[in-house]
Amino acid sequence: MKKLLKLxxxxxxxxxxxxxxxxxxxxxxxxxxxxxxxxxxFEKLDYEGQAxxxxxxxxxxxxxxxxxxxxxxxxxxxxxxxxxxxxSFYMDETEVANxxxxxxxxxxxxxxxxxxxxxxxxxxxxxxxxxxxxSYNEPFVETYFRHPSYDNYPVVGVNWLQSNEYCxxxxxxxxxxxxxxxxxxxPNSEQKDEDNFNTESYLVGQYQGDVRKNKKDIRTGGERSxxxxxGILLPSYRLPTEAEWEYAALALIGKQTSEKDERISDxxxxxxDGNTVRFQKRTKDQGEILANFKRGRGDYMGMAGKLNDNAxxxxxxxxxxxxxxxxxxxAGNVNEWCMDLYRPLTSQTLRDVxxxxxxxxxxxxxxxxxxxxxxxxxEKDSLGRIRYRYVEDDxxxxxxxxxxxxxxxxxDGDKESFVxxxxxxxxxxxxxxxxxKGGSWADRAYWMSPGSRRFKEEDKSDRxxxxxxxxxxxxxxxxxxxxSGNKFxxxxxxxxxxxx
Numbered sequence: 001m002k003k004l005l006k007l008x009x010x011x012x013x014x015x016x017x018x019x020x021x022x023x024x025x026x027x028x029x030x031x032x033x034x035x036x037x038x039x040x041x042f043e044k045l046d047y048e049g050q051a052x053x054x055x056x057x058x059x060x061x062x063x064x065x066x067x068x069x070x071x072x073x074x075x076x077x078x079x080x081x082x083x084x085x086x087x088s089f090y091m092d093e094t095e096v097a098n099x100x101x102x103x104x105x106x107x108x109x110x111x112x113x114x115x116x117x118x119x120x121x122x123x124x125x126x127x128x129x130x131x132x133x134x135s136y137n138e139p140f141v142e143t144y145f146r147h148p149s150y151d152n153y154p155v156v157g158v159n160w161l162q163s164n165e166y167c168x169x170x171x172x173x174x175x176x177x178x179x180x181x182x183x184x185x186x187p188n189s190e191q192k193d194e195d196n197f198n199t200e201s202y203l204v205g206q207y208q209g210d211v212r213k214n215k216k217d218i219r220t221g222g223e224r225s226x227x228x229x230x231g232i233l234l235p236s237y238r239l240p241t242e243a244e245w246e247y248a249a250l251a252l253i254g255k256q257t258s259e260k261d262e263r264i265s266d267x268x269x270x271x272x273d274g275n276t277v278r279f280q281k282r283t284k285d286q287g288e289i290l291a292n293f294k295r296g297r298g299d300y301m302g303m304a305g306k307l308n309d310n311a312x313x314x315x316x317x318x319x320x321x322x323x324x325x326x327x328x329x330x331a332g333n334v335n336e337w338c339m340d341l342y343r344p345l346t347s348q349t350l351r352d353v354x355x356x357x358x359x360x361x362x363x364x365x366x367x368x369x370x371x372x373x374x375x376x377x378x379e380k381d382s383l384g385r386i387r388y389r390y391v392e393d394d395x396x397x398x399x400x401x402x403x404x405x406x407x408x409x410x411x412d413g414d415k416e417s418f419v420x421x422x423x424x425x426x427x428x429x430x431x432x433x434x435x436x437k438g439g440s441w442a443d444r445a446y447w448m449s450p451g452s453r454r455f456k457e458e459d460k461s462d463r464x465x466x467x468x469x470x471x472x473x474x475x476x477x478x479x480x481x482x483x484s485g486n487k488f489x490x491x492x493x494x495x496x497x498x499x500x
Contacts, residue, residue: 079452084359089473091469119383197384277289292320342434437450
């Protein structure tokens, strides 16, 4: 009898737990049940947070001093230091390599070349960037992009416009693979012309694909395609803003005195500690060059038997140690395109933009989807993409947060400022000038400082310019939590220095 009495509380507890598990979560404001067809079928996800896309590293945001970290030897005074905050985001741990870009060209050729050969031709890198009048670089014209020896080297000869097109393509391929891996779509290698997977077209119902098994529709009891609200598909890959790039390159997370305070021990000139370009710790690597750059006139890699950076041109995208965010080649190797339009940041313009200190970015034109009379996106274009148009100034005249659709010259070159950019007459800066940062294999060490900045016309390319992709972080800034409750931290790969 006593044993039975002892079992009663245990049985009651078990029944309570079973009944609790069977209850559906309710709205805190209406009391209605979530995820229940009888109660309307409103869905509430048990969302684990944004997944990390291929080759991306989480860059936890924060505040930093953006601008020069060393002497302005060019006396341009176009990068005056100022305090800003950058939201958390994701960034490629490496530059986009030749093999990555060749995969992109292969897909374009397979899908578009029969009907739209110009798409493939417009995407080709300009291999003639290797030519010079008084140098024998002709072999690189044929080999650097095409030969497998350079597969893991950064792609060059790609302009800013082409880089953006690559980002769009990569977004769609990654999201398509997510749907395939989740068993929603079957792989489809027969996509042609406009009948190809595009993330936005899929989300608005203008692409179906080879469906394997759609998600259950709780409202109707049937099936439905994936929606944006499901949180399954990733945000777009894109170029990083200048602020994001500079913040990620400095990696001041490695200079914090401890995890409990907001202090850093020292500023950084380069993406590593110290004020030199050589490895300083007392190990077998002491004295080795930390990046691929031009050490002096006529010295691109040092002497035979003791090459100082082991690369006379760009090197392997994982050729050197990563910085404290786990990013490779944030100094040297190739300059990298940023999303920003270039404008000098002087003491005069700083006063105008100092209030724009969260995610600073100088863009171009705001866009919006082209809609029909019912408010739905019009039919996708011939390449399978949703159509966009630029926002006109009269559409935003009544808004308080922004007043114009085109903001190329906002507070710097427009009617509210005293600066005029007349390309080819009074300035080399135009509305096509885009920021490049990082320094390259052909640059001196000065340009490897993250605060240094230059520009290039968006439709021009160079053998010293490549790019890497970024992605917006949605939700909390510190990343997802694992099952133990510990905050997510980016895992850095252990990489050996590629010295012989």
